[in-house]
Amino acid sequence: MRRKLIAGNWKMNTTISESIELIEEIKSKISNLEIKSEILICPPFVNIVAAVANTKNSGISVGAQNCEYRINGAYTGEVSAPMLFEAGCQYVIIGHSERRTLYGETDVIVNQKLKTVLSYKMTPILCIGENLDERNQNKTFDILKTQILGAYKNLSNDEISETVIAYEPVWAIGTGVSATNEQAAEAHRWIRTCLKEEFGDRASNIRILYGGSMNDANCEGLLSQEDIDGGLIGGASLKAASFVKIIMTAEKFQ
Ligand code: PEP
Numbered sequence: 001m002r003r004k005l006i007a008g009n010w011k012m013n014t015t016i017s018e019s020i021e022l023i024e025e026i027k028s029k030i031s032n033l034e035i036k037s038e039i040l041i042c043p044p045f046v047n048i049v050a051a052v053a054n055t056k057n058s059g060i061s062v063g064a065q066n067c068e069y070r071i072n073g074a075y076t077g078e079v080s081a082p083m084l085f086e087a088g089c090q091y092v093i094i095g096h097s098e099r100r101t102l103y104g105e106t107d108v109i110v111n112q113k114l115k116t117v118l119s120y121k122m123t124p125i126l127c128i129g130e131n132l133d134e135r136n137q138n139k140t141f142d143i144l145k146t147q148i149l150g151a152y153k154n155l156s157n158d159e160i161s162e163t164v165i166a167y168e169p170v171w172a173i174g175t176g177v178s179a180t181n182e183q184a185a186e187a188h189r190w191i192r193t194c195l196k197e198e199f200g201d202r203a204s205n206i207r208i209l210y211g212g213s214m215n216d217a218n219c220e221g222l223l224s225q226e227d228i229d230g231g232l233i234g235g236a237s238l239k240a241a242s243f244v245k246i247i248m249t250a251e252k253f254q
Helices: 016-030 045-055 081-087 097-103 107-119 132-136 140-151 181-199 219-223 240-252
Strands: 005-009 038-042 060-064 091-094 123-128 164-167 208-211 230-233
Touching: 005 091, 005 208, 005 240, 016 038, 016 045, 016 060, 016 240, 038 091, 045 060, 045 081, 081 107, 091 107, 107 123, 107 140, 123 140, 132 140, 140 181, 164 181, 181 208, 181 219, 219 230, 219 240, 230 240
Parallel strands: 005 038, 005 230, 038 060, 060 091, 091 123, 123 164, 164 208, 208 230
Antiparallel strands: none
């Protein structure tokens, strides 16, 4: 049984005080409930320490949105895995499409980052997904395979089984146009089969989240799909009411 994971990617939104306000609102809505799903928020780096302090004993985990693969040194502006670990991060999003397209992250870099994050006992959330041209040219599964094999290169099957994947079609991120339930289900099924063929049973049982304009209105259809184990949510995670509604919907399929 894979426990559902509902993860908020706050991107470059919220100051420290705004992040504390949002956390308090989320907490107030879930404090009397017994939630079985795992809840994760990924605020900007500078908010992480405050987020960890303010989520203590709340059932909410904190993660980062990115991480440098080198451990320390002259890399101005970067944040390393030991820094995130000591700050209290349990997860790190790796290879988000915005990192790939805006900051030139390749599968080779994604692979290095996965290794580093795993070595610091945090869980990487590996983001993969095709863009619209690739989908229109029927290249979706080729792209996903290249990203999966590139990201997991030289990782053991045990290490792979410690990761989470987020399938995020690039055309659905931040556009308000989610994949349909059928499109998402098809891609998730394909990813699970690919993992099984390449890395074996245990690795094929990792959690695969859907990301791309998931919101409180469309989450039920997506989260009810057999191979969708949760969501990576951008815009809708910035409003406590919609984020909690998604969490409560995930509970139905737990
Ligand atoms: C994301 O940033 O990973 C994401 C899925 O964003 P949105 O939900 O806003 O499409």
